[in-house]
Amino acid sequence: MTILTVKTTPYNDQKPGTSGLRKRVPVFQQPNYVENFIQSIFDSLEGFSGQILVIGGDGRFYNDVAIQKAIRIAAANGFGKVMVGQGGLLSTPAASNIIRHYKAFGGLVLSASHNPGGPEGDFGIKYNAGNGGPAPEKITDAVFARSTVIDSYKILDTPDIDLHAIGTQQVGDMVVEVIDPVADYAALMRTLFDFDAIKALFASGFRMTFDAMHAITGPYAHTILEDLLGAPKGTVVNGTPSPTFNNGHPDPNLVYCKEMHDLLMTPDGPDFGAASDGDGDRNLIIGKNRFVTPSDSLALLAANAHLAPGYKGGIAGIARSMPTSAAADRVAEKLGVEMHETPTGWKFFGNLLDAGRVTICGEESAGTGSDHVREKDGLWAVLLWLNILAVRQQSVDAIVREHWRSYGRNYYTRHDYEEVDVAIANELVDELRARLPSLPGRIFADDLQIAYADDFTYHDPVDGSTSARQGIRIGFTDGSRIVLRLSGTGTVGATLRVYLERYEAPDGRHDLETQLALEPLIGIAEDLCKIRERTGRTGPSVIT
Numbered sequence: 001m002t003i004l005t006v007k008t009t010p011y012n013d014q015k016p017g018t019s020g021l022r023k024r025v026p027v028f029q030q031p032n033y034v035e036n037f038i039q040s041i042f043d044s045l046e047g048f049s050g051q052i053l054v055i056g057g058d059g060r061f062y063n064d065v066a067i068q069k070a071i072r073i074a075a076a077n078g079f080g081k082v083m084v085g086q087g088g089l090l091s092t093p094a095a096s097n098i099i100r101h102y103k104a105f106g107g108l109v110l111s112a113s114h115n116p117g118g119p120e121g122d123f124g125i126k127y128n129a130g131n132g133g134p135a136p137e138k139i140t141d142a143v144f145a146r147s148t149v150i151d152s153y154k155i156l157d158t159p160d161i162d163l164h165a166i167g168t169q170q171v172g173d174m175v176v177e178v179i180d181p182v183a184d185y186a187a188l189m190r191t192l193f194d195f196d197a198i199k200a201l202f203a204s205g206f207r208m209t210f211d212a213m214h215a216i217t218g219p220y221a222h223t224i225l226e227d228l229l230g231a232p233k234g235t236v237v238n239g240t241p242s243p244t245f246n247n248g249h250p251d252p253n254l255v256y257c258k259e260m261h262d263l264l265m266t267p268d269g270p271d272f273g274a275a276s277d278g279d280g281d282r283n284l285i286i287g288k289n290r291f292v293t294p295s296d297s298l299a300l301l302a303a304n305a306h307l308a309p310g311y312k313g314g315i316a317g318i319a320r321s322m323p324t325s326a327a328a329d330r331v332a333e334k335l336g337v338e339m340h341e342t343p344t345g346w347k348f349f350g351n352l353l354d355a356g357r358v359t360i361c362g363e364e365s366a367g368t369g370s371d372h373v374r375e376k377d378g379l380w381a382v383l384l385w386l387n388i389l390a391v392r393q394q395s396v397d398a399i400v401r402e403h404w405r406s407y408g409r410n411y412y413t414r415h416d417y418e419e420v421d422v423a424i425a426n427e428l429v430d431e432l433r434a435r436l437p438s439l440p441g442r443i444f445a446d447d448l449q450i451a452y453a454d455d456f457t458y459h460d461p462v463d464g465s466t467s468a469r470q471g472i473r474i475g476f477t478d479g480s481r482i483v484l485r486l487s488g489t490g491t492v493g494a495t496l497r498v499y500l501e502r503y504e505a506p507d508g509r510h511d512l513e514t515q516l517a518l519e520p521l522i523g524i525a526e527d528l529c530k531i532r533e534r535t536g537r538t539g540p541s542v543i544t
């Protein structure tokens with residue numbers, strides 16, 4: 001087996017977004033596209049010679065091809081060992097755990113998360129560092145810079161590596177170990193949650209449905225929920241990963257999990273419904289007659305985490321992304337722990353988690369997680385909910401209502417305008433940004449007064465770094481907020497996200513329909529940003 005140095009020419013579009021490099025599959029299939037990007041990653045790192053690299057993906061179309069390339073390039077660049085999930089599979093949180101558990105140098109996570117897969121679908125590559133978390137901006141910036149000038153990559157000339165047999169094999173000077181993708185993750189969950197209590201809950205007749213959406217969490221959910229926790233077979237549906245997600249859209253929201261939502265709203269439906277996305281880091285939580293918004297779920301999990309063994313000593317703090325509702329802030333205040341507001345994207349939580357300043361983190365986009373790994377974790381959220389339900393012996397609905405009675409309710413919604421013309425989207429944001437200084441003091445809908453208007457800049461309290469232009473915030477004197485930002489994960493056109501939030505005190509009305517409760521703010525957002533007018537759309541493409 002010889003190491004080849006192959007000449008290449010740079011691509012100019014390999015800038016990692018909110019979560020790694022994401023593009024349509026045909027883009028990744030261009031000659032040397034994957035090779036250039038992976039070599040650019042390795043060229044931006046130092047000190048990995050002889051070290052471990054973890055590789056795994058969500059099993060989507062092109063996963064197998066990209067993994068073979070990644071292993072060959074890793075071998076040629078001097079890694080000592082690659083640990084790869086059997087069949088090339090690892091959920092994103094499981095990959096994070098493997099990196100940490102085996103003290104790997106880092107890992108390559110191959111996924112486009114909740115985006116559709118298949119020959120015309122999306123693919124993605126993300127580098128995670130030794131703490132198990134997505135590479136910080138200083139690394140992703142260096143990778144992008146390198147990708148624009150790269151002129152060669154190193155690759156081992158070797159036949160395809162067998163990724164199905166568990167065990168080790170020699171590939172050039174490097175060892176490849178194929179591991180069970182589920183075992184270490186399941187063991188970690190056991191250390192955090194009271195499996196006996198959850199087992200007893202299922203034994204008492206508690207009924208749950210878990211939709212793995214034909215994606216990566218299938219094998220994890222079958223093992224943990226059905227085999228280890230005794231939930232009846234059939235609790236996990238769509239549990240076999242498929243390269244095209246069965247031609248579905250593996251995004252666990254009320255649009256793509258509508259059937260499950262409707263089932264949970266029927267009188268004889270199950271007690272609890274949950275789902276996870278393509279790569280297993282997002283979660284959807286629905287109780288009988290109660291959908292729990294991700295922002296509320298973050299607050300509820302933080303308020304009740306002490307009921308699970310892994311968090312019985314209490315939590316150090318909470319972090320949420322800026323657009324996420326402020327529901328968790330009230331919990332942090334009551335617990336007397338630190339609260340942090342970070343830009344969108346899990347990579348911004350890493351420093352706070354590493355420094356021990358926060359234990360629980362979350363985003364409005366169905367992501368919650370804790371310091372057990374450095375990624376958000378779909379099944380973790382489901383298991384923490386189950387642990388809480390097992391201890392409190394109340395329904396999800398009762399727990400949510402009780403929470404609102406003590407903390408108040410943050411009505412919250414996100415309106416997405418997808419595949420908007422990039423120039424129109426940029427112009428809209430730029431113009432609004434220019435008008436921000438003139439907005440404070442203005443009064444809308446009789447009594448809603450703007451208190452502040454800015455473009456969010458984050459100052460990382462751990463490493464002192466600054467991240468500017470992270471989304472426009474328009475705050476009102478009653479605590480309501482309108483946030484507007486452009487997605488950093490879309491692959492076609494621009495996606496405009498408008499986040500709307502209004503706070504209702506503990507003794508206020510908590511039973512309003514969300515869109516109705518936010519109607520005045522939705523109107524103000526349109527007045528201010530003219531999104532519908534400028535894009536020619538009659539309304540958002542997705543409401544969550």
Ligand code: G1P
Nearest residue numbers: 018019345346363365487488489
């Ligand atoms: C979206 C979500 C964000 C999440 C990211 C990766 O990013 O909004 O919260 O971290 O996906 O899952 P966006 O497309 O908004 O940049």
Ligand code: ZN
Nearest residue numbers: 113114279281
């Ligand atoms: Zn995901």
